[in-house]
Amino acid sequence: MPLYILVKLTRTRATPLEGLEDNVIPIEPAITIYYHIRIQQDKGYIMKKTVQHRKFPMAAAYGFTDYLSQGRTLVYVITVRPSR
Numbered sequence: 103m104p105l106y107i108l109v110k111l112t113r114t115r116a117t118p119l120e121g122l123e124d125n126v127i128p129i130e131p132a133i134t135i136y137y138h139i140r141i142q143q144d145k146g147y148i149m150k151k152t153v154q155h156r157k158f159p160m161a162a163a164y165g166f167t168d169y170l171s172q173g174r175t176l177v178y179v180i181t182v183r184p185s186r
Contacts, residue, residue: 106130107158131156 106128116127139151 103131103156107160129158129160132159 108122108126109129110123111125111127114125114127118124119127122128134155134157136153136155139153141149141151143149
């Protein structure tokens with residue numbers, strides 16, 4: 103798994119990072135700890151393990167305007183109203 107993914111945005115208010123191009127930000131993986139396990143071994147020794155999941159907090163997406171949607175058959179649609 104890579105340490106981070108570099109994403110170039112068209113607009114951002116993020117502070118530019120030294121060594122990266124303008125509007126480029128790194129995305130680090132998020133770690134979720136599900137639970138801790140305690141396993142009793144021989145001679146009374148207890149081994150502790152942590153179950154965790156690492157993934158990048160990203161979702162694939164594609165968007166287009168209502169003009170481009172004309173004549174297409176879409177199974178699911180999510181609409182977003184522009185902020186004013």
